[in-house]
Amino acid sequence: MAEQREIKENNAWHKAVILFITVLVITAIVALVTTAVLQNQPLLQKYKYGIVLDAGSSHTAVYIYEWPAEKENDTGRVQQTHACKVKGAGISSYSVFPGQAGASLKSCMKEAESLIPLRRHHETPLYLGATAGMRLLRMENQSLSDLVLGSVEEALRSSPFSYQGARIITGQEEGAFGWVTVNYLSDRLKQGSGTTGALDLGGASTQISFVANQDGAEESAENAVTFRLYGNDYFLYTHSFLCYGKDQVLKLALSQQTQSGDSSVLDPCFHPGYSVDRDYSSVYSSPCVMTGKPLVSRDSFTHIGTGNASQCQEVVRRIFNFSGCSFSRCSFNGVYQPPLQGPFGAFSAFYFVMNFLNLTSDSLERSREKLALYCSTPWTQIKQQHPDVKEKYLAEYCFSGSYILSLLTDGYNFTSDTWTHITFIKKISGSDAGWTLGYMLNLTNMIPAEAPETPPLPHAGYITLLFFISLLLFFFLLFLSLRSRWPRCNSQTQII
Ligand SMILES: Nc1ccn([C@@H]2O[C@H](COP(=O)(O)OP(=O)(O)OP(=O)(O)O)[C@@H](O)[C@H]2O)c(=O)n1
Numbered sequence: 001m002a003e004q005r006e007i008k009e010n011n012a013w014h015k016a017v018i019l020f021i022t023v024l025v026i027t028a029i030v031a032l033v034t035t036a037v038l039q040n041q042p043l044l045q046k047y048k049y050g051i052v053l054d055a056g057s058s059h060t061a062v063y064i065y066e067w068p069a070e071k072e073n074d075t076g077r078v079q080q081t082h083a084c085k086v087k088g089a090g091i092s093s094y095s096v097f098p099g100q101a102g103a104s105l106k107s108c109m110k111e112a113e114s115l116i117p118l119r120r121h122h123e124t125p126l127y128l129g130a131t132a133g134m135r136l137l138r139m140e141n142q143s144l145s146d147l148v149l150g151s152v153e154e155a156l157r158s159s160p161f162s163y164q165g166a167r168i169i170t171g172q173e174e175g176a177f178g179w180v181t182v183n184y185l186s187d188r189l190k191q192g193s194g195t196t197g198a199l200d201l202g203g204a205s206t207q208i209s210f211v212a213n214q215d216g217a218e219e220s221a222e223n224a225v226t227f228r229l230y231g232n233d234y235f236l237y238t239h240s241f242l243c244y245g246k247d248q249v250l251k252l253a254l255s256q257q258t259q260s261g262d263s264s265v266l267d268p269c270f271h272p273g274y275s276v277d278r279d280y281s282s283v284y285s286s287p288c289v290m291t292g293k294p295l296v297s298r299d300s301f302t303h304i305g306t307g308n309a310s311q312c313q314e315v316v317r318r319i320f321n322f323s324g325c326s327f328s329r330c331s332f333n334g335v336y337q338p339p340l341q342g343p344f345g346a347f348s349a350f351y352f353v354m355n356f357l358n359l360t361s362d363s364l365e366r367s368r369e370k371l372a373l374y375c376s377t378p379w380t381q382i383k384q385q386h387p388d389v390k391e392k393y394l395a396e397y398c399f400s401g402s403y404i405l406s407l408l409t410d411g412y413n414f415t416s417d418t419w420t421h422i423t424f425i426k427k428i429s430g431s432d433a434g435w436t437l438g439y440m441l442n443l444t445n446m447i448p449a450e451a452p453e454t455p456p457l458p459h460a461g462y463i464t465l466l467f468f469i470s471l472l473l474f475f476f477l478l479f480l481s482l483r484s485r486w487p488r489c490n491s492q493t494q495i496i
Pocket residue numbers: 055056057058059090131132133201202203204205206245246247348349352353393
């Protein structure tokens with residue numbers, strides 16, 4: 001009887017231990033899953049913000065960036081959350097009423113105020129960078145450009161954000177920070193692997209930037225930029241061609257075609273049937289156009305399209321000067337350019353135009369063929385096919401497409417083979433390609449020169465590992481305490 005009672009007691013004790021262990025294991029699993037889930041949840045509340053205004057020649061855009069507050073130095077972490085296009089033309093067009101330049105930014109700035117959490121306003125850096133339109137205005141009239149900048153400065157200072165300055169950035173900065181943006185967004189910087197070149201086409205200037213052989217720095221120091229990012233050194237070739245944005249280039253081409261002073265100009269870069277009266281002043285008022293208005297009493301000429309792609313190519317080629325290179329090699333206008341290297345991302349108007357013409361994924365030869373067909377299409381037909389596109393834009397796509405093909409091949413020396421290295425892009429991972437993000441990352445020191453020390457395990461990994469070790473330790477102790485009881489049971493059985 002006593003033996004049976006002892007066996008019963010032993011069974012009950014074992015059951016209690018098994019129950020206890022089961023409860024413990026279930027609790028452990030629940031705790032583990034909860035920890036893992038909590039660790040992987042984004043820190044919704046903890047975002048920081050930055051604002052950059054891109055005051056371009058044709059328009060101004062306000063970009064809002066955000067990043068997790070605790071991971072500021074992680075590549076790929078800063079992303080664009082919003083872009084607001086300011087109504088009307090670029091700030092340089094306010095030279096007649098400089099005081100109104102600042103007011104034009106108000107509605108986009110109000111939008112930024114409503115999108116960024118109130119408690120973050122005072123710590124959100126706010127920058128404005130002006131590009132080629134303002135560079136040209138400064139060349140024409142420094143005091144007017146100062147007045148325009150003063151007006152935008154006043155408007156931005158009155159916003160609740162942390163105003164950090166409004167300035168005309170250099171062409172070199174524009175090119176180099178476009179390169180930083182593209183490589184940051186495609187996560188190429190931290191890996192230290194190959195980088196991608198950047199091609200930016202604006203209304204008044206165009207930039208080319210790529211990692212080149214270091215020897216180039218000795219040939220032309222003004223085209224060399226060095227960066228040390230995440231522990232890697234980059235020797236960048238960059239050049240900005242002022243006046244080679246697509247709007248200024250059109251003025252250059254028209255000035256060359258109107259030199260004779262004839263009342264009408266037959267232009268192969270515009271569609272057959274296109275005919276518009278233009279004032280000479282719209283062409284000759286730009287500081288990019290060096291020649292004077294033809295000596296005629298008329299104020300205007302008739303611009304007539306003939307839609308001939310091969311003749312258009314000749315017109316466009318005349319805009320470049322291919323003679324007089326004092327370096328080992330040049331692109332055009334006597335500007336040094338080392339051999340092209342690596343893949344390229346082409347954005348801004350490179351993308352707008354090539355995307356409109358549906359040429360973003362064709363070979364160079366096929367692009368030429370398609371463009372020739374497009375240029376020869378009658379103007380009435382083009383208008384019918386694109387009723388939603390502004391006529392001013394629509395009329396210029398044949399010219400702009402021809403210019404882009406010529407700039408990339410005759411100008412930068414891309415060939416049929418290297419054409420495939422160019423990707424026409426608008427955005428990378430949701431953020432617009434352009435100089436603004438790189439500019440902000442640089443000014444906020446968000447890309448460290450040296451690679452940050454990365455722990456061998458992520459935070460969640462440490463927690464999980466610790467949890468498992470504790471669990472193992474616990475079972476080990478439990479096992480030891482149970483074992484200390486087992487020999488006693490056995491000896492009792494033997495005696496019986
Ligand atoms: N959907 C669009 C948007 C813009 N454009 C044109 O593309 C050109 C360049 O636009 P953008 O890159 O915005 O130039 P900006 O930054 O204003 O000029 P810049 O960089 O030279 O200062 C302008 O002629 C603009 O009219 C276009 O053809 N189609």
